[in-house]
Amino acid sequence: MSSVSQLFKNNPVNRDRIIPLDFTNTKTLPDSHVWSKPEPETTTGHISVISLSNPEHGLLRQACEEWGVFHITDHGVSHSLLHKVECQMKRLFSLPMHRKILAVRSPDESTGYGVVRISMFYDKLMWSEGFSVMGSSLRSHATLLWPDDHAEFCNVMEEYQKAMDDLSHRLISMLMGSLGLTHEDLGWLAPDKTGSGTDSIQSFLQLNSYPVCPDPHLAMGLAPHTDSSLLTILYQGNIPGLEIESPQEEGSRWIGVEPIEGSLVVIMGDLSHIISNGQFRSTMHRAVVNKTHHRVSAAYFAGPPKNLQIGPLTSDKNHPPIYRRLIWEEYLAAKATHFNKALNLFRC
Numbered sequence: 449m450s451s452v453s454q455l456f457k458n459n460p461v462n463r464d465r466i467i468p469l470d471f472t473n474t475k476t477l478p479d480s481h482v483w484s485k486p487e488p489e490t491t492t493g494h495i496s497v498i499s500l501s502n503p504e505h506g507l508l509r510q511a512c513e514e515w516g517v518f519h520i521t522d523h524g525v526s527h528s529l530l531h532k533v534e535c536q537m538k539r540l541f542s543l544p545m546h547r548k549i550l551a552v553r554s555p556d557e558s559t560g561y562g563v564v565r566i567s568m569f570y571d572k573l574m575w576s577e578g579f580s581v582m583g584s585s586l587r588s589h590a591t592l593l594w595p596d597d598h599a600e601f602c603n604v605m606e607e608y609q610k611a612m613d614d615l616s617h618r619l620i621s622m623l624m625g626s627l628g629l630t631h632e633d634l635g636w637l638a639p640d641k642t643g644s645g646t647d648s649i650q651s652f653l654q655l656n657s658y659p660v661c662p663d664p665h666l667a668m669g670l671a672p673h674t675d676s677s678l679l680t681i682l683y684q685g686n687i688p689g690l691e692i693e694s695p696q697e698e699g700s701r702w703i704g705v706e707p708i709e710g711s712l713v714v715i716m717g718d719l720s721h722i723i724s725n726g727q728f729r730s731t732m733h734r735a736v737v738n739k740t741h742h743r744v745s746a747a748y749f750a751g752p753p754k755n756l757q758i759g760p761l762t763s764d765k766n767h768p769p770i771y772r773r774l775i776w777e778e779y780l781a782a783k784a785t786h787f788n789k790a791l792n793l794f795r796c
């Protein structure tokens with residue numbers, strides 16, 4: 449068992465915060481899902497688009513420092529695989545509730561159907577449902593959803609995870625390269641040819657579904673949070689919904705990250721903020737919902753290998769480390785208790 453899975457055992461979610469509302473049978477927004485008065489209109493920003501065929505370190509670094517988010521093109525993940533992932537997500541979330549519930553995540557488990565874990569930190573419920581995949585239990589959960597017909601779903605998700613493993617290795621190397629770090633500085637980041645063993649990154653796949661909502665201005669798809677990963681690779685199809693907090697007006701303005709056909713979105717996580725000694729921004733983001741389109745997204749979270757200590761990689765005497773060293777599991781445990789205040793607990 450991975451130590452991240454062990455962490456779920458130690459931090460179980462309250463059972464009543466796992467099963468989502470049956471959205472298909474809900475024609476008006478229940479009070480439990482009403483968030484706030486309407487906020488100011490979301491604006492759009494110039495989020496960088498970086499081609500991985502010829503990435504420029506300067507541009508990459510600037511995107512990580514200013515926004516903490518960027519689009520990637522020429523990433524090598526085929527259109528046909530992205531299309532298959534989207535179809536399989538829609539297939540899963542369109543199942544009737546009585547069937548999805550068969551694969552519900554148990555309170556101390558990482559894999560299965562349910563609401564996202566951060567739900568426990570908010571009084572109101574979110575207008576979303578998810579399917580989380582970690583480790584080897586994908587097939588057993590998919591069998592519960594489709595007793596005779598789960599092979600296609602599993603094959604597509606396994607192929608996608610493999611593609612994301614490769615891509616995240618490349619991205620992590622590039623990002624660290626943009627900070628002037630070499631493979632010697634980062635032994636473990638050097639691509640692991642086998643993709644296995646203790647040296648490989650740990651990952652987690654979260655499939656999100658945001659059903660059509662009767663009153664989107666009063667609902668929340670996914671509440672504001674930062675990701676606890678090194679980085680997250682998000683496939684959001686072509687329906688807008690992802691928003692990031694404005695770097696200039698934190699806490700008051702949200703900027704929509706408009707989908708770009710065939711691109712993927714990279715979101716810097718808290719651990720990249722730590723490794724870069726506070727230079728990379730781990731952006732607060734959220735997902736909003738809409739009245740006409742069912743939106744799905746697939747978020748792949750990449751973290752360091754099991755039990756590997758990470759910390760600020762800086763030898764600059766003028767900028768001593770501002771965070772202490774930690775392992776991913778330790779950080780996730782802090783996040784599971786202190787949520788958005790977790791990062792501060794690791795400041796030197």
Ligand SMILES: C=C1C[C@]23C[C@@]1(O)CC[C@H]2[C@@]12CCC[C@@](C)(C(=O)O1)[C@H]2[C@@H]3C(=O)O
Nearest residue numbers: 564565566652654673674675676677749780
């Ligand atoms: C590996 C992880 C990242 C995550 C917390 C978790 O331990 C498992 C669930 C992940 C997820 C997926 C949806 C959004 C998110 C904020 C959440 O509630 O659960 C992330 C978590 C995170 O980045 O902290």
Ligand SMILES: O=C(O)CCC(=O)C(=O)O
Nearest residue numbers: 654656689690735745747
């Ligand atoms: O669906 C989205 O656009 C955002 C998903 C996300 O932030 C997450 O899963 O952590």
Ligand SMILES: [Fe+2]
Nearest residue numbers: 673674675733
């Ligand atoms: Fe996120």
